[in-house]
Every structure is written in C-alpha cells, then in structure tokens.
Amino acid sequence: MEHMENESHEGKKQDEEGHHNNEVVRLEEYKKLIDVKTALRQSNLNPERPDASHLRTLDSSIKRNTAVIKKLKAINDEQKDGLMEELKSVNLSKFVSEAVSYICEAKLRSADIQAAVQICSLLHQRYKDFSPCLIQGLLKAFFPGKAGDDIDPDKNSRAMKKRSTLKLLMELYFVGIVEDASTFINIIKDLTSVEHLKDRETTQTNLTLLASFARQGKHFLGLQKHGQEAYDEFFMGLNITDDLKTFFKKSLSSYYDAAVAILQSEHASLRAMESENAKILNVKGELSDENTALYEKLRKSFDQLLRCVSSLAEALDMQPPVMPDDGHTTRVTTASELSPSGKHFSAVEPIWDDEDTKAFYESLPDLRVFVPGVLLGEAEPKLVDQHGKVHEQTGEHKLEQGAEVQNNAEASVPEHQLEGKTNVGSKNREKKDKTGKEISKEKEADQKGDIEREKVRVTDGASLDNLLQRLPRWSFAI
Template sequence: MFTASQLDSLLKDMSTLNLTKYISEAAAALVEAKLKMNDISYVIKLCNALHRDYADFSTHLLDNWQKVLSIKKDDKSFIQSKLRVDLRFYAEVINSGILTHKEGLPLLGSVLTVLINMDKEEHNNINIILTFCRYCGEDYAGLVSRKIRQLAERYLMTVPRSTLLSKEKQRNVRTLLKDYYTSLCKHLLKEHRELQAFERQNKKILQTKGELSGERRERGTALQLSLQRLLTGTQGFSEVLDEDFPLLPQDDAVNIETLDSKVGNSESEDGLLSSNMWEDDETQNFYEYLPNMKDFLPSLTVQTNDLEAQVSEEALEADHLEELADDCLIIKEEEEEPLPPDPE
C-alpha cells in the first residue's frame, strides 16, 4: 500500500540506503501496490528516483508489469478496480520515460486491444477504458473532449496537441476506442428497446390482473439498473470522444415505478377508481354503474308495495296491542292500591 504522504520519507530513506540487492522486490511491490488515482503522480516520482539511481530498475519493473497486464481473451479473473488504476499507472510510466516506447507500447497496445475486443457485447470494462480515455486519451489517442473543443471555439483558441505518439499511432488507438463506443451505442439501444417491451407487457398485466409478480419486479429492476449503467457509460464516452450521443426512441409505455404506484393507489385523488384498471369502458361501466332492477322488473314494484302494506298493518296492530296492555296494567295497579287504615 502506497500513499502520497509516504513519498517524502521514502525519498529520504532512499538517499541513505543502497537498494541494489532489493531493487527487484521494490519493483514488484510498486506494481502490486493498491493505489488510488490521486497517488499516481506521487508514485511516478518514486519510480523516477529509483530509475535514476538503479539502471536495472526499469527491467524489473517491465517484467512485473508483463505478469499483471498480460490478459488473455475471455480472461475475466482480473480485478477491475485495480486494473483501472494499473492501466493509467503503466501509461504514465511510459509517458515519463522510465520505459521506452519500444519496450512499453506493445504491452499497452495488447492490453487495450484485449479489453476492448473481449467486451463488445457485455461492456463490463466500461470504467477501465473510460478512465484510460480521460487520463491518457490526449497523449495516446489525440483525444479532445467536447467541453474543451467548445471552449476553444468560444474563445477562438487552438487546443495544443500531444506529440508523445505519432499521428498515425494516435489514429489507430482512437479508431479502436471509437469502435468500442459504436458497439456500446448498439448495446444501449438494444436494452432500451427490451426495457420498453417489458414495460408494455407489465402494463397489460396490470390492466388484467392488477399486480405484478415478484419475479417480474426483480426482472424490471435488473433491466433498469443495466440500462442506467450503459447510459452513464455512453454519456461519458460521448463526451471524451466528442461523438454524438445516440437518439433513444420514446415509447408511450409508462415506467415500472409509475405502474407500481398506480397499483398501490388504485383510487384517484377524488376517490374514484382509476380508469386504467379496466380493459375498456364497457367493463368499467359493468362494475361501477349498477342498474336499478325496478326499471327492468315491473312486478318487483308490486310485490314490494304489498310487502310494505303488510308490514304496515302488522306494525299498527302491534302498536294497538301495546296500548291495550298499558291500559290493563294501569287498571290493575289501581285495583291493588292499598286502602287507608280504619279510624280508631
């Protein structure tokens, strides 16, 4: 593990120590170190100091890089986060002159070619290649980002060009990167169409069944995350390569999250059932508007009137009996009232 804060102390120790017997171990440790992007410039200074003091340092360094960067086709065992930093580290080693172009460029060209050609369908190496474009694209591919070009045009300035490689070699690398971007755009359009078709199917399922299965929800989430990853990568490449972003056709299918919210809240703000729950107006009317059966069955009215009359007569008779019972109770109480005592 190397950090920028260690540089001064390491340089101080190197000035008082003879590392001839340990220079191969030092080269291996630098290549295997877990670095951050902000540490690259500091570790390059350390490599320059070792290269200045020890003539065989560059040889040992190249040997270790060949072990790390010799990636074969269909080899996916590498750690992407480390390779993303290592590729820039190695490119800066060449750029600083520690390795000559003859020594270093074949390995750099090989690893770039393999990473791109093996990934034109799944595009799992987007971050690795995009990082190379951002940090090393100017020197190795002659890239000028869209933002820099627009600023130069606005202020009528000429963007200086790197002369690290010849124009022909830069054009070859740039063609390789643009081919990868073309395949990425095709992949983005394909998954965009797939997600739209999936959302249309979900809309039909919601209209007929009213809910989505857990499996379809998980599938929809996976499609959205995959599309977002491709969309972010395509936007990044479009900027650094100054290439047009592909036009994504819009579809009338609603988003899965929107559909979910409609299922969870089937009632609208005014308390009515949302009309999108029914296939058509006829089905909606069948469930929402109940007809008055009296309009279709006239006899029902007569039966109802007779029943109401019968109920009324029974109620009146019950009331009359209740009044008679009350009168009888009063008379009985008057008869049983105790007599006053006899006078003495």
C-alpha cells in the same frame, strides 16, 4: 424595478468573475503539473545514476532493505517524502525485483498516482534494470499469462487494479520511464476485443478503462483538452506517431459503436417488458415477484451500460447516445425518476384502493355452496323427477303400511280396554270444557276492571277543570 435589475446584473457579473477566477486557478495548477512532468521527463530520459562505489557506501543489509521495500506496498502522498529519503539511504541493487513486486501489488488510488510516479522516477534514476522489470510487472495486470501468476479472484478488485495500473503506465510514459508508446497497443487491442462484449461485466469494465484512457491520454487520440492548448508543446515531445493516433482512435470508436448497438437492443427489450408489465398492472393491479425481479435486473443492467457508454462518449468528445422513446410505456416498479432519454417516468398506481376492496372483487364465493346443482347444470332434470317419483311412491307405501298396522292393533285390543279408553277420553273433554269457562270468566273480570279505571280517569280530569275555572283571572293593561 430598476433596483432589482441592477442587483440581477451585479449577481451575474459576480458569477462570471468567480467562474473566471476558478478557471485561472485550474490552469495554474495544470501548468505546475506540466512543469513537474517536464522536469521529471528530462531527468528520466537522461538519468545520472550513481556509480557502484557510491552505492557501496549505503546500507546494504537485508533487514534494512526489506523494511524499506515493504513500505512500497503502501505508497501515498503523505508518506512520499519520507519514503524517498529512505530509498536514497539504502542500496537496492540486489533487491530491485522485490521492490518492483511490491510496487505492482500496491493498491493505488487516483490521488496516489503522482506520488508513485515520483518514487518510480527516483528508482529509475538510480537502478538501470528497474524500468524494464517494472513495465513487465505492471503489464501482468492485463495479461496474467501463466497460471502461476497471482490473480485476484474478485472481479471488482481486478477492475480497479487495471484502472490504477493503466493510469500509472500512462503517467510513466509522460515522464519518460516508459519510452515506447506501442506498449499500449496490446492493452487497447485486448480491451476493445469484440469477444468481451459477450460478457456484461467485462464490457462495462472495459468501457470504463477506455474512458479513463481517453480522458488521460487525449493526445494519444489526436484530441486536445479544452483550454489547455497552450501546453501542447509538452505532449508534442512525446513522439506519438499519426499511425498510433489513428489506431487508438479507430479502436475506441469501433468498440463504442458496438456497445451502442448492444445498448439499443437492450433498450428495446426493456421497453417491451415495461409495456407488458403495464398491461399486467392494469388487469391485476400488481406484478408478481418474478416479473418484478426480472425487470429490475434488466433495468439495472441497462442503466449501468448506459452510464459506461455515455462516459466513453464524453471522453471521445462525442454526443452521448439518445435512446428512442415511443411515448407509450412507463417504468412500473419505482417512483418517479429520470429516464435515460431525459423524460420523467412515474409509477403506475394500483387499481385497488385497499385490501378490502381488492378482496371484494377478487375473492369470489363458491356458487355451488349457495345455488342448487340443477341451476348450475350439474344434475339432469329427468334424473331429479325420477328420484322425486321414487320418494313419493315410497312415502305412500309407508303410509299404507302405517294404516294397516294401526287397524290391526285396534282389532287385537280387548273390548274392556277399549271401554276404558273411551271413559278416559270423555273425562278429558269435560276438563277441557271447565277450563274454557274459567278462562272466559277471567277475561270478563279484566274488562270490568279496565272500565272502572277509565271512569276514575275521566272524573279526575273533570275535577281538575273545575279547579282551574275557580282560579281568579288577572288582566294587565298594556
């Protein structure tokens, strides 16, 4: 017993040591990232740009510059170093706007953001007009503006583009390329507009973007990352005023409260539908395709909204919303799974074991085929009696007519024909009498045969008994 307790204690100790080591590694990586941002920020705030004479010595050909610029559309960490060397070898003074357009069109992943920041920092330190042009181009992802701007018709692509652009803008602010924090005011105002709450897809997209903004820029909201307080000096140098922090936090909190209200309303509708579906299942054993599709649609919408709201709550260091549970309804279309409130739901089983049982109780026969209409009240008894009397009168009338016809026929037949018929009848009676006598004789013969066979059987039995008696008897001493 003591040995098991010692092993358990050692296991817990190893887990704690492993967790501590992971925390140390994570903090070391975060420190390196902060050091890189600090160095980039100092270089970007005080750039030492090359003069015009130096730029003239670089390759200014259209062909070469175009080839290098096109690579800016596919920025990633693997190609970052090679691309930066190529950018240092060309003179992009006349191609800054083209370079910015390719960067804005790039489909950046989260892992590519830091590579894009370093490339943008290089171009910012070499060309003075790069940063204003870049900021203006990136903001078009949130404010397309004129109809001539290229807008992606796919909503998912637009949402992903907004997310990567917002991350890039915030990182550019951290490294000093975007110098004014008020750049984000219009973005947050647009994302937290209550008008967007009318559209479900837009609401979910905005909640996701706001959660990303809150996680990445906790210092914009006056929040601190847990375990990273030692590196607050870097963020304190960003010069985010208290008014801006109040604005950002209030805007996100208000939008969160509005989203929670919608979530609770949708949850109430979902519970009511679940209760109604449970009643239908108990009565009919199954739901119609229309009810199932409607329920699945509402449930999917609720689950997606719940995830988005919970994500924003976590980013704001708030407790996720807890939906009220009346304890009387269950989810009715899927197998067991966890509900939003953490309770376990299970599917309501059908009341029929198989299709034959269901058909026996639901496929009822048509009683009109098996039961007379009188018993079902479909015909009046009086009418039936009247019809019966009419049929009886008709039958009697027909019988009377038949008798009269027969009498008339006999009266019209000549006498010699009647005598012939009488002779024929007497002959037939004689034949019948003879046949009856022959049948009686055959029966008597059969009875005599049965008696003889019985006598033979008795005689054989007696002979067998005599034979058995003559056999010697043996006795055995015990």
